Amino acid sequence: MELLKKKIKKLAKEKGYIILAHNYQSRDIQEIADYLGDSLQLARLATRIKDEKILFLGVDFMAETIKILNPNKKVIVPARSATCPMANSLTSELIIAAKKKYNVPFVIYVNSTAQSKMYADFACTSANAVEIVKKIDSDTVLFGPDKNLASYVAEKTGKKIIPVPGETGYCYVHNYITKEDVLELKKKYPKAKVISHPEVSKEIREISDYIGSTSQMEKFPKLDKGNKYIVVTEKDMVVKLRKIYPKKMFIQIDGAICNNMKKNNLKNILLALEKEQFEVEVPLEVSEKAKIPIKNMFKLMEV
Ligand code: SF4
Structure with missing residues (x-):
């Protein structure tokens, strides 16, 4: 090796x-x-x-x-x-149809295909989704493909978020982690803080001490006084965290594996x-259009 x-x-x-x-x-x-x-x-x-x-x-x-x-x-x-089944669940046809029906901005999570990005208005990441949606001048937005991130953004912004494709838009790695998986680890390590990715379900968000993207998870232990964390995301995230914070303990969710x-x-x-x-x-005509929501995201982040 x-x-x-x-x-x-x-x-x-x-x-x-x-x-x-x-x-x-x-x-x-x-x-x-x-x-x-x-x-x-x-x-x-x-x-x-x-x-x-x-x-x-x-x-x-x-x-x-x-x-x-x-x-x-x-x-x-x-x-x-x-590939990513969640990204593939959001097709350009679904975006076009939703925009036609609701006539409101479409915010696309970067975890989506280039083909779909072509039809969206703004991109966002799990780290800035809340900030981006807050800054968009509309009380209702279409959001896809992740329904869990959509519901997290709705909670944090108070805006009406319409998830597209809806119930079928989720990351299987995060969506299938259960509350029981987390509570079992919490029983074993009662002092550990639960840090979760916003792609997890609402019931896990509710028992989490901190919710953030992988880049935010990376920063959290630096300022936090705790020294044990249950890391609710893909299991290999702990490899990086253990390297950055060798004196702290990071507990993985064993079954949370992204096979892709x-x-x-x-x-x-x-x-x-x-x-x-x-x-x-990526064909130039796709690339040029797919770049627009990404650039719009960067512009909003500067505001
Ligand atoms: S962890 Fe895997 S399935 Fe989930 S969003 Fe990332 S690439 Fe897609």
Whole structure:
């Protein structure tokens, strides 16, 4: 395993690739990454780095976002089938129909396809969804694809949020974590604080001490006096947290595994570098339109 990691690092350097990996990648992958982060952090970082070639380790919609924001850079991924069922649940047809019916702004979570982003008005991340919706000049907004994030945003903003596609829009990794899973860990570690991703269900939000995106979860323990945390999100998030805060304890939810994220492995990463495959392509006409809600999000964040 260590040999394989060394080979990957060497080859990436020789071929001029920078390795960007999402926080939910396995420990081995986190160890070979040049940068680790959430999808938007990585996409923004990609615009600032000089490297022209990016090996991206995450799922397809994230690689697309990197390509949209960096059309002149070469982006490759090791597993073409690493996709996101939640992102795929929101089609452009659903957005067009909802906008026609309600005639209000559509806010799209970045966890969505480039094709869908083309028809949305504003993008948002799990870190800034509340801020973005608050700043939009409308008391009603359409929001998709995650119904749990939509209900969290409704609670925090007091606005009417209409989820699209509705009941079928959720991340299976977060949605299927049960209150009992968390309470069982809480019984074992009574002093541990529960820190949850906003893609979890309402009943988990209600028993959480803190709710935040993976980038916010990363900052929370720095200012918090506690030293034990039950981390309610994809299980490999704790790998990064343990590295940042070696003196604190982070407890994972064992069953919270994103199978798509785990389609990347050291073997197919090495192959991707050897063959410089699979290149991510987003047609220019899609990319130009999909960029609009992302740019609108950046503009609102500056207000
Ligand atoms: S963790 Fe959930 S939202 Fe993220 S890629 Fe996996 S299925 Fe999609």
